Amino acid sequence: MARSLTSGFAPGTPGRAHYSDTNYQLLGRVIEVVTGGDYEQAVRRRIAEPLGLRDTWLFTPETRGRYDEVAPLLNGRAPLRLPDAMASAGPDGGLVSTAADGLRFLRAFLGGELFPASYLERMTSTWNRIFSPIEYGIGIMRFAPPRWYSPLAPVPPLIGHSGASGAVLFHAPDHDLFISGTVNQFRHRSLPYHLMLRLIGRLV
Template sequence: MNQDTKNTYGKDLGPIEHPLCKQLDRLVHSSVDRKNIFGVTLSVESGDRQLAWTGASGNLSADDSFFIASTTKLFITATMLKLRERSYIQLTDPISRYLDSDLISGIHRFQGTDYSRDITIKQLMAHTSGLPDYFQQKKATGSSLQDDIVGGHDQAWSFTEMLEDVKLMKPHFPPGQSGRALYSDTNYQLLGKIIEQVTEENLEDVFQQFIYEPLELTNTYMFANGSHQTPAPLYYKRTTLHIPQAMASFGPDGGIVSTAKEMMRFLRAFFEGELFPKSYLTELCAWNRIFFPLQYGVGIAKFQLPRIFSPFKTPPELIGHSGLSGAFAYYCPEKDLYLTGTVNQIANPGLSYKLMLRIVHAA
């Protein structure tokens, strides 16, 4: 057993190593090429828990914390569904029920009509609002916030500043237009603010009550600039990015830090009915295309390659979420397999999917 790899065995197997463990160990180590990927940490579990493996290679260890970026959106989804269960909200509620009209007025003006008050919670969760993406959409300056940040220009922004930028951008379609979806981090910034308005608490405290404490997640938290807690440094190509101000500003659309093991605990709870009624999951699977080969439902994503690009006769579905940082948390129903971790590389989002497909293929 390698020093940076740890295997945890299912109760039914006792000390017998699961046949997949050695393959997982090889896959993790072969993924680190020190050109595109400098470190990997990975957790894999079967639904019956007979396989429960965590490993790492390169400059990451199995217990290292890392920036999960947009995988944070699953935490927002779980929280919104918990609020729904407790009758605090309905997904069909317009956001104007919870957010001040002066604040949101003008965030969605399309072809002469202001739709800002009509956007619903469900449309935010499903990326069917048509709102501009404050992070990836270009500003009047010709560059996007993402361009600035991956270029090493760290900066902070507030919720209000983010909305002011959005008001200067063009929306893409009316809210809820059939068959239309556009991935926008703006949607989840608004959801985070709605959670705070409904609960009258800050978002991190709500996560603490609804998710961290019930699941005993002690190494999962919303990043705050100046904190003594430091996750593994992010990579953009061969360069490490030091962007604490940006990381602290992402908040509800991508600000959580976690570990592969704790992400696994969360992912299982998400799909197994510990955080909200399991019956809600069916409603989340209303898929729209966002960018090939990803589809988005209501607060969750689906990755499935077309058969022509897949080594599988029937390409498997992966359902969950990933982040720009290379972090991922997905469930494969066909194999009853959960996968969490990171390849910790911003420049090539496809690397995490290639690793997951290699694991699913091995299983």
Template sequence: FYSDTNYQLLGRVIEIITGKRIGAVLKEFIFEPLQLRNTYLYDDSNDTTPVSLYYKTDPLCIPLAMTSFGPDGGIVSTARESMTFLRAFFGGQLFPKEYISELTIWNRIFFPLQYGIGVARFKLPRIFSPFKPIPEFIGHSGLSGAFAYYCPEKDLYLTGTVNQIAKPGLSYKLMIKLLNCFE
């Protein structure tokens, strides 16, 4: 079962246990060890570093909402640094690789996604691509159209963003196009 509230609660539990703000914990245990210099938890509504999100052609200026997301979607990063994180996540740099199987017990949320623990599975049925099946992708995507997925069958990592809230499926279409570039 997917719920943003679960990540808010987890973030708060981490803060209580460590006695530190969640941004500081993420920095200490993930961002600094992976040398992610442009990745941080967005917690300052005056921060103008990230580009605006878009709804169709209109930029959205929602800094107060962005600061409220915290551990369930408030991390700012670049595609390059998202790639570094994704490789570390699936490569065993953050925790033993054997734990991945525990995270990937899939539950349906909405087509064509399934959700495990902190990771999603994007897999289209064969009927959508009858001549050339699309392999599964495991990772995560966000409301903004940002995505970070790994394709185990091809050993391919894809990260990026379409920076578009109006068309949530656009990032998945881009992932499929990118996959086809590597065929």
């Protein structure tokens, strides 16, 4: 028997959001229907190839044999072998990339190379709280630590996205600062954010 889930707030409630990977799975399916191909083809033909992202590819049932080519995923100190899980993630997190390719993508994403700049304005016009200090626009995150997070060196708001494995890809518009990287860590979810705070404190 299926269990029903009750939302904590009504759809469209101002200032409220709930993150769900299901939304990305649905979006991936929309892309496949519109383009007439699979999601991997769309990523390769519309993003990776035009931007020259030579080290960016998607885990799929056909590419799961390349699992050992990437840096190991960890749960604390224990390595994880999740090729089947990664191959099933698709639009909500099955992408392999490098810090350099991530920076190239983020610059293109914010700079209007992938879609009109007016789309980004709409995506970032309203921020809804998920949990402090993470807010969500339309398909994009804002990491906006309150002053007490770093009282001696206030951290500027960052827009971009993070991933469950500790991947971060953010931009600080106030300082034109870009951050791309990963800790490949599932257990310590806050680790990349603490590292970003330390890094930004040294740079701004």
